[in-house]
Amino acid sequence: MRIRIRLFARQREIAGAREVAVDLPDGSTVGDAWAAIAALHPALSDGRPYVRFARNGKYAGAEESLQDGDEVACIPPVSGGADDGVEPPGPDRILELAPAPLPPGLGGALAQRLATPADGAVVIFEGRTRATPGTPAPGEEAEARRHAGRRVLALEYEAFEPLALRVLGEIAQAAADRFGVARMAIVHAVGDVPLGEVSVVVVACAPHRDAAFDAARFAMDETKARAPIWKAERFADGHVWIGRPAETGLPGDEPTAGQ
Secondary structure, rough: OEEEEEEOHHHHHHHHOEEEEOOOOOOOEEHHHHHHHHOOOOHHHHHHHHHHHEEOOEOOOOOOOOOOOOOEEEEEEEEOOOOOOOOOOOOOOEEEEEEEOOOHHHHHHHHHHHHHOOOOEEEEEEEEOOOOOOEEOOOOOOHHHHHOOOOOOEEEEEEOOOHHHHHHHHHHHHHHHOOOOOOOEEEEEEEEEEOOOEEEEEEEOOHHHHHHHHHHHHHHHHHHHHEEEEEEEOOOOOEEOOOOOOOOOOOOOOOOOOO
16 A cells, blocks of 8 residues: 655655655554655654654554555654544634734734623733744754854744644633633744744633633643644754654543554
8 A cells, every 4th residue: 555654844854855655565554654764764763752643634643554545644843732523613713824924913903803892801922933042852952052052043833734723723622621711813823933023823812811811821832732833943054943742632631542
């Protein structure tokens, strides 16, 4: 059977391609697909402890069986991860990936679209590119040392868009279940975000401020921890991918099999 393997961020740079087709024997698993791509590009092998997988746009364990024509996405260390089964956003939710950078005043515009007369609190969070570097992803440590002490000039974001939107939907639903905050926006940029520009906006609208603050913080933290969105810090003469292994469930959930 023929399987399409999707690669992202540092993986994509190592392989020199976003997608690679491989032929596998019948009965092969997601883990076998990884072994095949690692055999073609041995430099990927060291990243296996940090990689999560998705099969046809849904998170999957390494032991999950494959069928001819399946797509396997290899999820490297990022802000990413979640389960399936979330309903599409309704009028009380705005969940988007948008070209970078996000426009000035987006948070206020989103609040105007979402807030109702019942809402006594609207919390708007904006994430912006800062000059100081973050923690490098596994495998990027040497490159990070090369840029130590240098100023970050921009961030570059890449996303696995279908799964990222599904994850944002799950995060918004969890915020509604935990804090009673149904009216929420999460908009994340994809592309290059210069220094000082906005890369992500979270808006939470609620009758009371405690719920709005808690929901906004929860949504931002979970987006960073689980959404399959990759970030590279760009310097004058190179870049460093930032991140940690994707989390595939909300805090307190049972771990996903095979991960």
